[in-house]
Amino acid sequence: MPTFTNAQSASGAASSAAQFPPITRDHILNCSYDSWFPKYRTSCIKSRIIPLSPEFIEYIREDGIILADDDGAEPEDDEWESAPSTFRPPVEEVDSDSDSDEEDEPPRLPPNQRFPELHQTIKDKIAELGGAVAPKLNWTSPKDASWISPHQNTIKCTCPNDIYLLLKSSNFITYDLEHAFDDCTLLATTTTSNNDSTSSNGSPPFKPVLVLRSYFNPHPAMEFRCFVKHRNLIGISQRDLNFYEFLRDLRADVVARVSQLFNFKLRYTFPDGSFTFDVYIPEGEGGEPLSHARLIDINAWAPHTDSLLFDWGELLDMQVMGPVLGVVGTDEGAGADDVDEDESSSSEEEDDNDEDDFVPELRLVEKEDPSAYNFSSPQYSAHKLPRDVVDASLAGEGGMRDFARKWREMTEYRENIANWETGDKA
Ligand SMILES: Nc1ncnc2c1ncn2[C@@H]1O[C@H](COP(=O)(O)OP(=O)(O)OP(=O)(O)O)[C@@H](O)[C@H]1O
Numbered sequence: 001m002p003t004f005t006n007a008q009s010a011s012g013a014a015s016s017a018a019q020f021p022p023i024t025r026d027h028i029l030n031c032s033y034d035s036w037f038p039k040y041r042t043s044c045i046k047s048r049i050i051p052l053s054p055e056f057i058e059y060i061r062e063d064g065i066i067l068a069d070d071d072g073a074e075p076e077d078d079e080w081e082s083a084p085s086t087f088r089p090p091v092e093e094v095d096s097d098s099d100s101d102e103e104d105e106p107p108r109l110p111p112n113q114r115f116p117e118l119h120q121t122i123k124d125k126i127a128e129l130g131g132a133v134a135p136k137l138n139w140t141s142p143k144d145a146s147w148i149s150p151h152q153n154t155i156k157c158t159c160p161n162d163i164y165l166l167l168k169s170s171n172f173i174t175y176d177l178e179h180a181f182d183d184c185t186l187l188a189t190t191t192t193s194n195n196d197s198t199s200s201n202g203s204p205p206f207k208p209v210l211v212l213r214s215y216f217n218p219h220p221a222m223e224f225r226c227f228v229k230h231r232n233l234i235g236i237s238q239r240d241l242n243f244y245e246f247l248r249d250l251r252a253d254v255v256a257r258v259s260q261l262f263n264f265k266l267r268y269t270f271p272d273g274s275f276t277f278d279v280y281i282p283e284g285e286g287g288e289p290l291s292h293a294r295l296i297d298i299n300a301w302a303p304h305t306d307s308l309l310f311d312w313g314e315l316l317d318m319q320v321m322g323p324v325l326g327v328v329g330t331d332e333g334a335g336a337d338d339v340d341e342d343e344s345s346s347s348e349e350e351d352d353n354d355e356d357d358f359v360p361e362l363r364l365v366e367k368e369d370p371s372a373y374n375f376s377s378p379q380y381s382a383h384k385l386p387r388d389v390v391d392a393s394l395a396g397e398g399g400m401r402d403f404a405r406k407w408r409e410m411t412e413y414r415e416n417i418a419n420w421e422t423g424d425k426a
Pocket residue numbers: 001002045133134136139140141142143155213214215216217218223239278296297299306
């Protein structure tokens with residue numbers, strides 16, 4: 001969900017100056033997976049939504065990574081045995097062996113002891129979804145942490161520990177917990193709080209959920225982000241900003257499949273008139289080049305949503321017709337619920353052939369397009385760790401273990417030097 005400089009499009013820089021209509025907490029909440037998935041279930045990837053307890057959120061937030069120890073995996077050597085389920089990145093923290101004025105914290109328990117029911121539910125849901133899932137929280141997936149995955153640089157998870165490792169290693173996930181409402185320009189009138197993302201008792205001001213989606217191998221060329229303004233589909237952009245020659249021949253089919261999903265499902269039913277949605281379009285069957293578009297995600301019409309090959313400025317300036325017949329109001333201004341269910345269900349199947357429809361522009365990366373080459377660094381590189389870590393993770397469990405040992409030696413060596421220099425020899 002968040003945009004970060006290295007992941008942004010070449011046009012992204014201009015978006016900061018763009019004038020967005022007021023953004024409310026409802027606009028953001030309407031894009032939370034649990035808000036829209038039940039309504040569009042038949043167009044989505046098979047998913048399960050698991051409400052998260054405060055203990056789980058605390059676990060995700062805290063430093064250090066303690067994984068469950070109930071998966072039956074036996075440590076292979078003594079080094080690993082000394083730290084069977086704990087791997088701590090080098091964060092600033094007090095060494096438990098060193099003298100400290102601070103009170104000793106009680107030892108942290110692994111997830112299977114800390115929130116056993118939730119841990120079991122996650123196991124059960126993974127099994128229900130066929131044994132492999134792609135996780136996310138309400139808005140955001142941990143795609144910046146795929147480097148640490150044991151499943152070849154993907155967000156594929158086959159056990160709860162895979163999920164914990166991804167969630168705890170991801171900076172993007174922190175966005176959901178700490179910054180989800182940062183873009184809001186209108187404060188909630190019914191609460192005394194500002195748009196802080198934590199309430200006075202420290203829990204998020206929304207119902208945190210873990211979303212598990214049945215895992216498949218998406219072809220990145222067939223992922224698109226679609227922009228909706230005043231209930232008109234105005235633009236479609238490739239999500240993966242590489243050049244794919246074969247997409248040229250599929251232009252008309254891509255627009256047709258996206259329009260079909262939009263007109264039949266989303267257009268009059270989504271609570272806001274302006275939003276973006278992400279789709280995946282699988283290969284077709286029976287002579288059809290493409291199958292139905294699947295809804296992957298819905299994102300707010302807000303600066304934190306990456307506009308990819310469009311510029312937010314041009315999307316905001318684009319002139320579209322006013323409210324479409326049968327829809328009451330638009331999302332201009334504070335109101336978010338501008339269509340009710342009765343209206344939406346009656347008009348859902350009727351408008352595929354609206355003659356006055358805005359023709360959406362499909363933007364693809366062209367062969368000589370600087371967008372494809374403008375990235376001096378790969379996506380999410382700002383969130384990656386040193387090459388050593390990546391190599392270690394790619395080398396599988398053994399590689400990570402070896403890396404953990406080297407890391408430990410390195411930090412111990414540094415601590416010894418530091419202690420020695422301050423005269424506090426270890
Ligand atoms: N079920 C799935 N199986 C495999 N990969 C998936 C699945 N669902 C999503 N993905 C991959 O994960 C990527 C990110 O998913 P998603 O769009 O839900 O994350 P996000 O954090 O909301 O992204 P953004 O910040 O761009 O809005 C998708 O582009 C897709 O490549």
